[in-house]
Amino acid sequence: xxxxxxxxxxxxxxxxxxxxxxxxxxxxxxxxxxxxxxxxxxxxxxxxxxxxxxxxxxxxxxxxxxxxxxxxxxxxxxxxxxxxxxxxxxxxxxxxxxxxxxxxxxxxxxxxxxxxxxxxxxxxxxxxxxxxxxxxxxxxxxxxxxxxxxxxxxxxxxxxxxxxxxxxxxxxxxxxxxxxxxxxxxxxxxxxxxxxxxxxxxxxxxxxxxxxxxxxxxxxxxxxxxxxxxxxxxxxxxxxxxxxxxxxxxxxxxxxxxxxxxxxxxxxxxxxxxxxxxxxxxxxxxxxxxxxxxxxxxxxxxxxxxxxxxxxxxxxxxxxxxxxxxxxxxxxxxxxxxxxxxxxxxxxx
Amino acid sequence: xxxxxxxxxxxxxxxxxxxxxxxxxxxxxxxxxxxxxxxxxxxxxxxxxxxxxxxxxxxxxxxxxxxxxxxxxxxxxxxxxxxxxxxxxxxxxxxxxxxxxxxxxxxxxxxxxxxxxxxxxxxxxxxxxxxxxxxxxxxxxxxxxxxxxxxxxxxxxxxxxxxxxxxxxxxxxxxxxxxxxxxxxxxxxxxxxxxxxxxxxxxxxxxxxxxxxxxxxxxxxxxxxxxxxxxxxxxxxxxxxxxxxxxxxxxxxxxxxxxxxxxxxxxxxxxxxxxxxxxxxxxxxxxxxxxxxxxxxxxxxxxxxxxxxxxxxxxxxxxxx
Numbered sequence: 001x002x003x004x005x006x007x008x009x010x011x012x013x014x015x016x017x018x019x020x021x022x023x024x025x026x027x028x029x030x031x032x033x034x035x036x037x038x039x040x041x042x043x044x045x046x047x048x049x050x051x052x053x054x055x056x057x058x059x060x061x062x063x064x065x066x067x068x069x070x071x072x073x074x075x076x077x078x079x080x081x082x083x084x085x086x087x088x089x090x091x092x093x094x095x096x097x098x099x100x101x102x103x104x105x106x107x108x109x110x111x112x113x114x115x116x117x118x119x120x121x122x123x124x125x126x127x128x129x130x131x132x133x134x135x136x137x138x139x140x141x142x143x144x145x146x147x148x149x150x151x152x153x154x155x156x157x158x159x160x161x162x163x164x165x166x167x168x169x170x171x172x173x174x175x176x177x178x179x180x181x182x183x184x185x186x187x188x189x190x191x192x193x194x195x196x197x198x199x200x201x202x203x204x205x206x207x208x209x210x211x212x213x214x215x216x217x218x219x220x221x222x223x224x225x226x227x228x229x230x231x232x233x234x235x236x237x238x239x240x241x242x243x244x245x246x247x248x249x250x251x252x253x254x255x256x257x258x259x260x261x262x263x264x265x266x267x268x269x270x271x272x273x274x275x276x277x278x279x280x281x282x283x284x285x286x287x288x289x290x291x292x293x294x295x296x297x298x299x300x301x302x303x304x305x306x307x308x309x310x311x312x313x314x315x316x317x318x319x320x321x322x323x324x325x326x327x328x329x330x331x332x333x334x335x336x337x338x339x340x341x342x343x344x345x346x347x348x349x
Numbered sequence: 350x351x352x353x354x355x356x357x358x359x360x361x362x363x364x365x366x367x368x369x370x371x372x373x374x375x376x377x378x379x380x381x382x383x384x385x386x387x388x389x390x391x392x393x394x395x396x397x398x399x400x401x402x403x404x405x406x407x408x409x410x411x412x413x414x415x416x417x418x419x420x421x422x423x424x425x426x427x428x429x430x431x432x433x434x435x436x437x438x439x440x441x442x443x444x445x446x447x448x449x450x451x452x453x454x455x456x457x458x459x460x461x462x463x464x465x466x467x468x469x470x471x472x473x474x475x476x477x478x479x480x481x482x483x484x485x486x487x488x489x490x491x492x493x494x495x496x497x498x499x500x501x502x503x504x505x506x507x508x509x510x511x512x513x514x515x516x517x518x519x520x521x522x523x524x525x526x527x528x529x530x531x532x533x534x535x536x537x538x539x540x541x542x543x544x545x546x547x548x549x550x551x552x553x554x555x556x557x558x559x560x561x562x563x564x565x566x567x568x569x570x571x572x573x574x575x576x577x578x579x580x581x582x583x584x585x586x587x588x589x590x591x592x593x594x595x596x597x598x599x600x601x602x603x604x605x606x607x608x609x610x611x612x613x614x615x616x617x618x619x620x621x622x623x624x625x626x627x628x629x630x631x632x633x634x635x636x637x638x639x640x641x642x643x644x645x646x647x648x649x650x651x652x653x654x655x656x657x658x659x660x661x662x663x664x665x666x667x668x669x670x
Binding site for chain 2: 080083090091094095097116125128132133134164166188
């Protein structure tokens with residue numbers, strides 16, 4: 001898979017989509033891709049329904065679900081009381097009666113109030129008594145938007161650590177569409193981390209039909225290279241791609257692997273790139289300790305140790321809450337400059 | 350309302366079976382055949398059996414660890430229950446979950462509970478929500494206790510059920526103690542049912558040791574829910590007559606309190622009623638107890654003959670295929 005330069009095209013306004021057919025290949029923003037995936041599944045499967053706070057009449061805090069209540073009605077686009085806990089438990093109960101609920105957390109930060117329902121009930125149920133829990137939880141996460149400690153979190157590692165869950169984190173409009181459709185169809189609880197930073201800043205082609213499905217558990221090699229592998233996901237993919245292009249101009253060949261799914265990890269793709277280049281830089285926006293990067297590093301250390309030509313290196317946020325003030329958040333959040341510096345050290349190792 | 354002879358006789362069998370199975374489990378625990386935790390439901394038979402009998406075959410219930418009677422009434426065979434207690438592959442959870450936890454089987458309309466009470470109340474709200482969305486005349490029933498009432502989810506789920514006017518019945522088993530914590534340390538009010546007003550739903554208080562009272566209250570709430578009238582909270586006043594689990598000698602419970610409640614034993618009460626109505630005599634009771642003993646002997650033999658789960662399967666089943 002090659003990188004599409006169009007992915008960096010910036011758009012400032014939300015395009016009016018009108019009544020264009022949903023199955024044509026179109027340029028969509030990341031946000032529109034999510035909405036169209038929801039619309040596609042709502043049209044295709046009557047058991048799919050949406051629940052969340054302010055998602056119906058208001059169209060969602062970020063307008064992801066705008067227009068859906070008009071098309072599908074309040075029986076399938078359900079505005080709920082302000083309770084993530086009862087909402088996720090209710091989604092579990094609905095799934096026991098044949099529904100496939102897609103639950104929106106207004107911000108990924110608020111998923112903690114629904115924690116029991118996810119990690120204690122949904123995640124364990126199939127193992128305990130064999131009943132699947134086909135629910136999808138959309139978690140708008142990550143920072144860079146000056147939104148402070150409770151609207152900027154990248155808390156995906158909580159769920160990556162929990163057996164019984166799947167966790168995905170698309171970085172492109174095509175993956176936002178394809179992974180959301182796959183998540184909704186998956187018979188297991190899937191936490192879908194969508195990146196608020198990319199909602200309207202990123203546009204790209206979306207197939208919008210079955211050809212656009214993206215399987216859960218498959219990473220994507222975004223750029224091939226020989227000297228160094230950057231393994232990342234989410235908004236950091238775009239920072240990593242910028243660094244790889246920059247380093248190419250300086251004569252270095254850098255490979256970039258987009259994990260896309262955080263649980264289950266695509267171990268084969270991770271080990272293949274590590275064995276190929278022998279130098280691995282892991283980048284994520286979540287804080288460092290026990291982040292996904294730690295697991296990726298351990299996997300490589302266990303299974304590709306003899307191929308390594310340098311220390312497995314991580315660029316991650318420091319172990320602090322996400323601060324609000326721009327200089328503080330910029331110091332906190334990984335970016336191209338920080339990735340470039342770490343890559344340079346590793347290349348020179 | 351006078352309950353029919355047929356219903357009372359049936360209820361009596363289920364209540365006696367529930368107690369006998371409970372005692373059988375305690376005996377197996379003493380023999381170290383059941384290991385780990387073991388929870389007695391003695392004193393709760395009227396509630397669990399009445400609630401179970403008030404539901405229809407297509408309804409769904411999420412009983413908890415003192416509701417053995419509901420599992421039995423809904424058709425969960427004592428074989429599968431004893432195999433579950435013994436950690437066997439033929440148990441409801443195939444050895445994955447412990448004692449009464451995780452005894453879910455949707456073909457019987459049963460949802461397996463988790464220790465985080467009142468988790469199932471939230472799940473049941475979703476089940477009831479599904480019934481309403483599909484326009485099916487079915488009812489979903491949740492159970493929690495005086496301890497679970499202190500959890501935020503009890504509030505969140507009841508509020509949800511009321512906002513969406515769901516076909517849901519919530520049985521609150523107020524058995525005076527949550528582990529060692531008495532009711533007065535859970536709340537400043539006397540009746541948990543009083544909270545129903547805060548959610549805009551009826552709150553009903555019944556004597557949880559009186560089968561007839563529980564059955565009538567639950568039946569009314571089920572009919573109301575089925576007819577589109579929304580949820581009801583039913584508080585059943587009862588007493589936990591054993592420790593929280595089998596290891597707990599409950600020295601913290603005043604003796605007089607237990608003596609008072611022992612005089613209200615739900616099985617003694619339904620048997621007194623049956624005798625009064627000429628539906629039971631000494632010979633009939635002896636025959637019933639013998640029949641139940643035989644049934645449990647057979648179930649125990651099945652469970653003990655069942656294999657343990659294969660350890661090579663420990664990582665299987667985490668995900669649905």
